[in-house]
Structure formats: structure tokens, C-alpha cells
Amino acid sequence: MERTIQEVARLTGVTSRTLRHYDDIGLVRPSRVGAGGIRHYDADALVRLQRVLLLRELGLGLPAIAAVLDGQTDDVHALLAHREWLRQEQTRLERQIASVESTIEALEGGEEPMAEDMFDGFDHTRYREEVETRWGKDAYARSDAWWRGMSDTERAEWQARTAQLGADWQATAASGIAPDAGEAQELARRHVEWLAGIPGTPGVVKEYVTGLGEMYVADPRFAANYGGPEGAAFVRDALRVYAEAHL
Amino acid sequence: MERTIQEVARLTGVTSRTLRHYDDIGLVRPSRVGAGGIRHYDADALVRLQRVLLLRELGLGLPAIAAVLDGQTDDVHALLAHREWLRQEQTRLERQIASVESTIEALEGGEEPMAEDMFDGFDHTRYREEVETRWGKDAYARSDAWWRGMSDTERAEWQARTAQLGADWQATAASGIAPDAGEAQELARRHVEWLAGIPGTPGVVKEYVTGLGEMYVADPRFAANYGGPEGAAFVRDALRVYAEAHL
DNA sequence: GCTAGACATTGACGCAGCGTCAACCGCAAG
DNA sequence: CTTGCGGTTGACGCTGCGTCAATGTCTAGC
Numbered sequence: 045m046e047r048t049i050q051e052v053a054r055l056t057g058v059t060s061r062t063l064r065h066y067d068d069i070g071l072v073r074p075s076r077v078g079a080g081g082i083r084h085y086d087a088d089a090l091v092r093l094q095r096v097l098l099l100r101e102l103g104l105g106l107p108a109i110a111a112v113l114d115g116q117t118d119d120v121h122a123l124l125a126h127r128e129w130l131r132q133e134q135t136r137l138e139r140q141i142a143s144v145e146s147t148i149e150a151l152e153g154g155e156e157p158m159a160e161d162m163f164d165g166f167d168h169t170r171y172r173e174e175v176e177t178r179w180g181k182d183a184y185a186r187s188d189a190w191w192r193g194m195s196d197t198e199r200a201e202w203q204a205r206t207a208q209l210g211a212d213w214q215a216t217a218a219s220g221i222a223p224d225a226g227e228a229q230e231l232a233r234r235h236v237e238w239l240a241g242i243p244g245t246p247g248v249v250k251e252y253v254t255g256l257g258e259m260y261v262a263d264p265r266f267a268a269n270y271g272g273p274e275g276a277a278f279v280r281d282a283l284r285v286y287a288e289a290h291l
Numbered sequence: 292m293e294r295t296i297q298e299v300a301r302l303t304g305v306t307s308r309t310l311r312h313y314d315d316i317g318l319v320r321p322s323r324v325g326a327g328g329i330r331h332y333d334a335d336a337l338v339r340l341q342r343v344l345l346l347r348e349l350g351l352g353l354p355a356i357a358a359v360l361d362g363q364t365d366d367v368h369a370l371l372a373h374r375e376w377l378r379q380e381q382t383r384l385e386r387q388i389a390s391v392e393s394t395i396e397a398l399e400g401g402e403e404p405m406a407e408d409m410f411d412g413f414d415h416t417r418y419r420e421e422v423e424t425r426w427g428k429d430a431y432a433r434s435d436a437w438w439r440g441m442s443d444t445e446r447a448e449w450q451a452r453t454a455q456l457g458a459d460w461q462a463t464a465a466s467g468i469a470p471d472a473g474e475a476q477e478l479a480r481r482h483v484e485w486l487a488g489i490p491g492t493p494g495v496v497k498e499y500v501t502g503l504g505e506m507y508v509a510d511p512r513f514a515a516n517y518g519g520p521e522g523a524a525f526v527r528d529a530l531r532v533y534a535e536a537h538l
Numbered sequence: 539g540c541t542a543g544a545c546a547t548t549g550a551c552g553c554a555g556c557g558t559c560a561a562c563c564g565c566a567a568g
Numbered sequence: 569c570t571t572g573c574g575g576t577t578g579a580c581g582c583t584g585c586g587t588c589a590a591t592g593t594c595t596a597g598c
Contacts, residue, residue, distance in 0.1 A: 045448065047451070048545080048546080049545090049546075050544095050545065050546085051455070054458055055451055055454045055455060055458065059585085059586080060545090060546090061585065061586065061587085062584085062585065062586095064547090064548090065584070065585055069584095079593080080546070080547070080592065080593055080594090081546075081547055081548080081592090082545095082546060082547080082593080082594095083546085083547090087444045087445070087447045087448035087451065088444050088447075090447045090448075090451055091443050091444055091447040094447060098394075101390065102387060102390055102391050102394060103387045103391070105583075105584090106583080106584075119398060120395060120398050120399060123391055123394060123395045123398070124395065126391060127388060127391045127392065127395070130384055130387055130388045130391065131388065133384055134381065134384045134385070134388070137377055137380055137381045137384065138381070140348075140349060140350045140377055141374060141377045141378065141381070143348065143349055144349050144350070144370055144373060144374045144377065145374065147345075147349060147370060148367060148370045148371065148374070151366060151367050151370070152367060196338050197334045197335050197338060198334070200334045200335075200337045200338040200341065201292065201334035201337075204294070204302055204334065204337055207302045208294075208298065208302060211301050211302065295574080295575080296574090296575075297573095297574065297575085306556085306557080307574090307575090308556065308557065308558085309555085309556065309557095311576090311577090312555070312556055316555095326564095327563075327564070327575070327576070328575080328576055328577080329574095329575060329576080330575085330576095352554075352555090353554080353555075354554095
């Protein structure tokens with residue numbers, strides 16, 4: 045009636061190591077421990093093990109299995125929750141596969157060694173329409189040439205600067221100070237300086253800077269760089285104050 | 292131009308702990324380590340980190356990413372292999388979800404607390420047709436009543452005995468001895484004894500035992516219990532010899 | 539009665555990828 | 569001088585066991 049650990053292992057297809065592990069964590073205890081610590085399993089222990097293995101095949105974690113077996117959780121309930129988790133994993137995988145495939149296509153198409161558009165910085169092509177309608181095709185072309193002319197390293201540097209500027213704006217807006225305070229105005233100065241570094245834009249013209257501030261608020265794509273609409277509003281106000289005073 | 296670990300962390304969205312980990316394993320090293328072991332990252336390091344993060348989002352493991360970045364692996368090749376792995380994961384998940392759902396249905400339908408059919412043992416309902424056509428509806432009904440009348444514990448015990456018998460047959464067949472050797476004949480005796488424990492079957496009748504042997508060979512569902520067709524053939528031969536001599 | 543061998547036991551490390559203390563140091567502000 | 573922020577190097581924890589390693593026990597054969 046009783047079986048040793050090795051016999052149980054053969055019967056159920058698990059290793060003896062697994063059975064010892066289950067004993068350690070209290071999931072399936074042997075029915076009796078004889079001389080020398082030898083584990084013996086009776087039919088009841090086998091029933092329990094059998095239920096464990098069934099739930100394990102379904103992908104449940106050992107703690108969840110323990111909860112079900114000890115009656116702390118309703119089995120149907122546990123399985124429903126588990127199914128939900130499995131489904132989320134599945135959609136995650138789907139998205140990942142799609143990403144991998146589009147990346148493969150891009151690489152096979154000879155695209156840039158995927159260094160672009162990782163930071164939230166100035167992603168050029170995304171704003172093509174915006175630039176062309178506001179400042180003309182010529183402006184976009186110059187800007188585009190400038191962008192493509194840079195090396196990966198230079199682009200990374202530029203993007204990092206852009207991201208840092210955005211991060212600083214967010215931190216400042218969140219600190220609660222006024223848009224016309226010194227710190228915010230210093231940021232506005234950096235912002236204008238940064239703008240001047242982009243060829244093909246009007247540069248340090250007063251109405252351009254204030255207009256840009258409005259765009260940050262109106263366009264969620266830009267607003268996201270500054271912590272959403274509120275952050276963008278802070279940037280707009282600070283830029284307006286700065287432009288009035290210095291441009 | 293250079294940034295501290297915390298700045299890089301904010302820029303890229305990873306934690307400084309992760310950056311230190313990447314340094315430890317040599318995946319992304321800081322461009323310079325200043326006084327007090329302070330890490331500094333320049334634009335080149337950012338480019339590398341950026342590529343790491345892109346590949347990580349696709350689900351690649353860090354060693355695989357390192358291989359790609361160090362030019363030891365073609366990136367397209369690595370991604371193709373990775374896609375294959377992702378697809379396998381996906382089908383595995385699909386199957387698991389299907390299993391979970393059928394289990395949920397079974398539980399909601401008030402089925403037995405899923406103790407059945409885990410071992411390779413005698414799974415009753417699977418062989419209903421087989422039993423009814425060979426030995427009549429009455430035989431199946433008696434057998435069925437006997438099976439349902441048992442407790443989980445008893446059923447587990449029975450299944451374990453059945454599985455053990457199958458395992459012993461496989462081991463004996465694999466050992467290379469002849470079907471009429473003593474050890475095989477002892478197993479045959481146990482087999483007949485085991486058969487006698489199933490109500491509704493003809494029992495220890497000579498032609499029943501030999502016919503059963505043939506069925507084991509012919510039906511892959513049974514053969515699987517004895518190690519496939521070869522193992523089943525060994526069982527059949529041993530049973531025939533035993534039946535001729537003792538029944 | 540001894541020994542070999544098969545199987546048992548209890549540690550303990552390793553795996554992936556960091557999160558999370560812990561303990562300590564350095565620098566700037568109040 | 570203290571406080572606080574940010575930097576450093578360990579080292580453990582998590583999931584579910586696989587995989588030694590060192591040692592004990594039971595059975596079989598001489």
C-alpha cells in the first residue's frame with residue numbers, strides 16, 4: 045500500500061527531487077516518515093499529488109495550488125483568475141511577436157541599425173506635417189538634412205539633451221513654483237537655446253516661441269514630453285514670460 | 292556630454308540598479324568611472340543602452356542581446372530564432388488555456404474533483420465502447436458501478452497498482468529476458484490476479500486472457516501502457532504462455 | 539559478517555533579471 | 569554640524585526545481 049519516493053516518482057513521472065521539494069514547502073507531505081527519514085506515500089498522498097500535478101499542468105503556481113488544495117480558495121475561482129492571467133500573457137506575446145516581425149522587416153529593408161526613436165526626444169519624421177504646414181517645406185527639408193547628417197552618437201546626444209530638457213520641465217512644474225520664477229525662466233532660456241540648435245526653424249523669434257508654447261498644450265504628442273497638458277501649460281506660460289522679457 | 296547613472300536612469304526609464312547590473316555583466320559599461328567609482332555615461336554608451344532596451348522589449352534575453360551587440364550574432368538571425376521561440380510559447384499558452392477552460396467546465400458541471408485519469412492506469416470511460424462490444428453492456432455496467440463506488444483513495448490505489456504493473460512490464464520487457472522466463476511469468480500471474488479484481492470481466496478464463504493480450508498489441512491506447520507495440524507484444528507472449536500452462 | 543550497490547537522506551549552489559535592503563562615503567545647503 | 573541626496577559595493581530574495589556532494593540505510597551476494 046505504501047510506496048517509496050522512487051516508486052512514486054516512476055508512477056507519476058516527476059522526479060524524486062520534486063517530491064522532496066513538495067515536502068519541503070508543505071505541498072505534498074509523505075503519509076509517514078520511517079527510520080532514517082525515509083518518506084513513505086500512501087494512496088491519500090497519491091491523490092493529493094495527483095491533484096497537484098493536474099493543476100500544475102494547467103500552469104498554476106505552487107502557492108496557488110496549495111491554496112486550492114487546502115480549501116482556502118475555490119478551485120473554479122482560482123482557475124478563472126488563472127485563465128485571465130494566461131490570456132494577458134497571450135496578448136503580450138502577440139504584441140511582442142508583431143514587434144519582432146516589424147523589426148525584422150526594418151532590418152532586412154536596410155534601415156538604420158535601430159538606434160532611432162527610443163528616447164521621447166525629437167523624433168523627426170513624426171512631426172513632418174506639423175513642420176511643413178507651419179514653416180514650409182523648405183524648413184522641413186533643411187531640418188531633415190541636418191538630422192540625417194548626424195551620426196548615431198550625435199543623434200543620441202541630441203535626443204538625450206531633449207529628453208533631459210523635458211524631464212527638467214516636468215520636475216520644475218511639479219515642484220509648484222511659478223512660471224515666472226527664476227528657475228523656470230532659466231529653463232525657458234535653455235529651451236530657446238535648444239530651439240536655436242534646430243536648423244530650419246525660425247529660431248529665436250518672439251512669436252515663434254510663444255506659438256510653440258501653445259502647440260505644446262494643444263498637441264498631446266508634444267504635451268506628453270512635458271508631463272501632459274498641465275506640464276505643457278507650465279512650459280507655455282514660462283516661455284511667454286521669457287519671450288516678452290528677452291526677445 | 293556625460294551623465295550620471297541617475298540621469299541616464301531618468302532619461303531611459305530604467306532604474307539605476309539595472310544599469311549597475313548591466314555594468315556587472317558587461318552588457319553596458321559606463322564610458323568612464325570617476326573618483327569614488329562614480330559611473331559616467333557618454334553618448335556612445337547611451338546608444339548602446341538604447342539598443343539593449345529595444346531588444347529587451349522584444350523579449351530577448353540579456354546574453355542573446357550581448358551576442359548581437361558584440362557582433363557575434365547576426366541581428367536578423369537572432370530575431371528570427373527568437374520569433375520561433377515566441378511562437379512556440381504562444382501555442383503552449385493556447386493549449387493551456389484550452390485545458391483550463393475544459394477543466395472549469397468540468398468542475399462547474401459538478402464532475403468529480405478531478406482525481407481521475409491522471410495516471411496511465413485503467414481509465415474507465417475511455418474504454419466503454421471497447422468493453423461493451425466485447426463483453427456486453429451488462430459487463431460495462433457492473434464494471435462502471437464498481438468503479439464509481441470507490442472512494443478517491445481507493446481509486447488512486449487501484450490506478451497506482453495498474454501503473455506499477457505497467458511499469459514493471461516495461462522494465463521486464465526492456466531487460467531482454469524471454470517471455471516464458473520466470474520473472475515474466477510471475478508478472479503474468481500478477482496480471483491475471485489484477486484482472487480478477489475488475490468486476491464485469493470474464494476473469495481468469497484462458498481465451499479472455501490471451502485475447503486481451505492481442506488487444507494490447509492491436510490497440511495503441513493499451514500498448515502505450517506497456518511501452519508501445521514491442522512492449523505489448525512481450526506482454527501478449529508472456530500471457531499466452533501463462534494461460535496455456537495454468538488456465 | 540563483510541562489502542558492493544542501489545536508493546535514501548540533508549544541504550547548498552545555480553538559473554534570469556533585477557528589487558530591495560544594508561552599510562557606508564561624499565558633497566552641498568541650512 | 570547636521571541633514572539629505574545620490575553615489576558605491578555586497579548580499580539576499582523570488583520560481584521551481586536540476587544538479588552535485590557528502591553521507592546513511594537496506595538488500596543481496598560472497
